[in-house]
Amino acid sequence: MKIIQVMPDFGLAGAETMVENLSCGLVAEGHDVLVISFFELHTAITERIENRGIKIEYLGKKRGFDPSIVSKMRKIIKAYQPDVIHTHRYVLPYAFLASMGLKAKRVHTVHSVAQKEQTKVGKNINRVLFRHFNVAPVALSEEIQKTIQEVYGLPISRVPVVFNGIDLSRCIVKESYARKDTFTVLHIGRFMDVKNQELLLRSFAWFKGQYSDARLQLLGDGELKENMMQLAGQLNIADAVEFAGLQSNVYPWLHNADVFILPSKFEGMPMTLIEAMGTGLPIIASNVGGIPDMLTDQKDAVLIEPKEDCVISALELIYFDEEKRKYLGRNARDRSAVFSEKTMAKRYIDVYIDASGEEVL
Incomplete structure (x- = not known):
C-alpha cells in the first residue's frame, strides 16, 4: 500500500x-x-x-x-x-x-x-x-x-x-532498583494545564521537606514552563528541581530515574508512559483517560486520583519499598510488549x- x-x-x-x-x-x-x-x-x-x-x-x-x-x-x-x-x-x-x-x-x-x-x-x-x-x-x-x-x-x-x-529496542532496560544517594522522580510532558505540573510541584515540595535526598526532573517545554519555574522558587525547591527542557533522547533519563510520574488531568495514550514501561521504570500515573487501559493498579503501576495527598502517598510507597519498585517495574516492562x-x-x-x-x- x-x-x-x-x-x-x-x-x-x-x-x-x-x-x-x-x-x-x-x-x-x-x-x-x-x-x-x-x-x-x-x-x-x-x-x-x-x-x-x-x-x-x-x-x-x-x-x-x-x-x-x-x-x-x-x-x-x-x-x-x-x-x-x-x-x-x-x-x-x-x-x-x-x-x-x-x-x-x-x-x-x-x-x-x-x-x-x-x-x-x-x-x-x-x-x-x-x-x-x-x-x-x-x-x-x-x-x-x-x-x-x-x-x-x-x-x-x-x-x-x-x-x-x-x-522497544531503543529502551535502556533498568537493571537495579536499589535507591542511590539521590531519589530521582522523573516527569516528561509539555508544560500545559492538562499535564498538571503545578500539582506535581506542590506535592513534591512536601515530599522533599520530608526526604532530603529527593530530586525532581522535568523534561519538556511549553507555555507554562516559566510559571512552573517561578512556582518552584516560591515553594523553596528550586535547588531540587531540574527543568531540563526538550530532549531528543529521553531513554537515558528514564533509565537513571527511580520513578516516573504522570499526574495528568486527562490523557489519551501517552507515549512517555510506554517509554517508561519499556524501560522497566516504576510508574505513578493518574487513573484517567486511556491510562487504565494500559496499566493495572498495583500490578504494573500505581494509579491515582490527581490530588496532592494521592501523589504524596504514591511517592512514599515507591520511596520506601525496593521490592515494590522491582515488582512494578518488571511487570511494566512485560506489559510494554503490547505497545510495540x-x-x-x-x-x-x-x-x-x-x-x-x-x-x-
Missing part, C-alpha cells in the same frame, strides 16, 4: 512520536509511506524519519486558516496516488478538501478523549466527516473509543482501537484494509 501520514508539525511530543513510529513500522512491513508536515519545523523526529528514507513534504503553512494548504496537498496527493490518507490532530478538514473526488481511503486517529481533542467547530466538522463521508476514526484506547461514540454518535463497531507503539511499533503497524494495516475507499465527490 501507499500511505500518506499528515501532521501539522513534528515538535517533540507524543502524537508526533507516534506518527514517526507508525511510519517506520509501516515501511518495515513493506509499505510505501510519504509524510506531510504543514509547518516547516525540523526536529529530531523529522531527522529520524528522513534518516529511515521516508520523504517529508513541508507545506510552509501560515498561522491561522491557510487555504493554500489545500491546493498544495492536492497536488501532492494526485502525484503520489495514495491508497490511504491518514490524518492526525487538526488536519483532517484540510486533507479531506484536498482529496475530494480522488479515490483514497481516509483514516483519522483521535489522540485524546474526543471531548477535549478538538474545538467545537472541529468536532462539528469531524462529526459530518465520520458519519457521512467515509472517514474512519481510530481510538487509542477503549476509553477513547467510548468518548468517540458519545461525541460523534457512532456505533462502537465503527471505531477500531489501536494502541500506540514504540521501538510492529504491533501498532500491523493493526493499522488491518484498519486500512477494512476502511471504505469510495470516492467522495
Whole structure:
C-alpha cells in the first residue's frame, strides 16, 4: 500500500512520536509511506524519519486558516496516488478538501478523549466527516473509543482501537532498583494545564521537606514552563528541581530515574508512559483517560486520583519499598510488549484494509 501520514508539525511530543513510529513500522512491513508536515519545523523526529528514507513534504503553512494548504496537498496527493490518507490532530478538514473526488481511503486517529481533542467547530466538522463521508476514526484506547461514540454518535463497531507503539529496542532496560544517594522522580510532558505540573510541584515540595535526598526532573517545554519555574522558587525547591527542557533522547533519563510520574488531568495514550514501561521504570500515573487501559493498579503501576495527598502517598510507597519498585517495574516492562511499533503497524494495516475507499465527490 501507499500511505500518506499528515501532521501539522513534528515538535517533540507524543502524537508526533507516534506518527514517526507508525511510519517506520509501516515501511518495515513493506509499505510505501510519504509524510506531510504543514509547518516547516525540523526536529529530531523529522531527522529520524528522513534518516529511515521516508520523504517529508513541508507545506510552509501560515498561522491561522491557510487555504493554500489545500491546493498544495492536492497536488501532492494526485502525484503520489495514495491508497490511504491518514490524518492526525487538526488536519483532517484540510486533507479531506484536498482529496475530494480522488479515490483514497481516509483514516483519522483521535489522540485524546474526543471531548477535549478538538474545538467545537472541529468536532462539528469531524462529526459530518465520520458519519457521512467515509472517514474512519481510530481510538487509542477503549476509553477513547467510548468518548468517540458519545461525541460523534457512532456505533462502537465503527471505531477500531489501536494502541500506540514504540521501538522497544531503543529502551535502556533498568537493571537495579536499589535507591542511590539521590531519589530521582522523573516527569516528561509539555508544560500545559492538562499535564498538571503545578500539582506535581506542590506535592513534591512536601515530599522533599520530608526526604532530603529527593530530586525532581522535568523534561519538556511549553507555555507554562516559566510559571512552573517561578512556582518552584516560591515553594523553596528550586535547588531540587531540574527543568531540563526538550530532549531528543529521553531513554537515558528514564533509565537513571527511580520513578516516573504522570499526574495528568486527562490523557489519551501517552507515549512517555510506554517509554517508561519499556524501560522497566516504576510508574505513578493518574487513573484517567486511556491510562487504565494500559496499566493495572498495583500490578504494573500505581494509579491515582490527581490530588496532592494521592501523589504524596504514591511517592512514599515507591520511596520506601525496593521490592515494590522491582515488582512494578518488571511487570511494566512485560506489559510494554503490547505497545510495540510492529504491533501498532500491523493493526493499522488491518484498519486500512477494512476502511471504505469510495470516492467522495
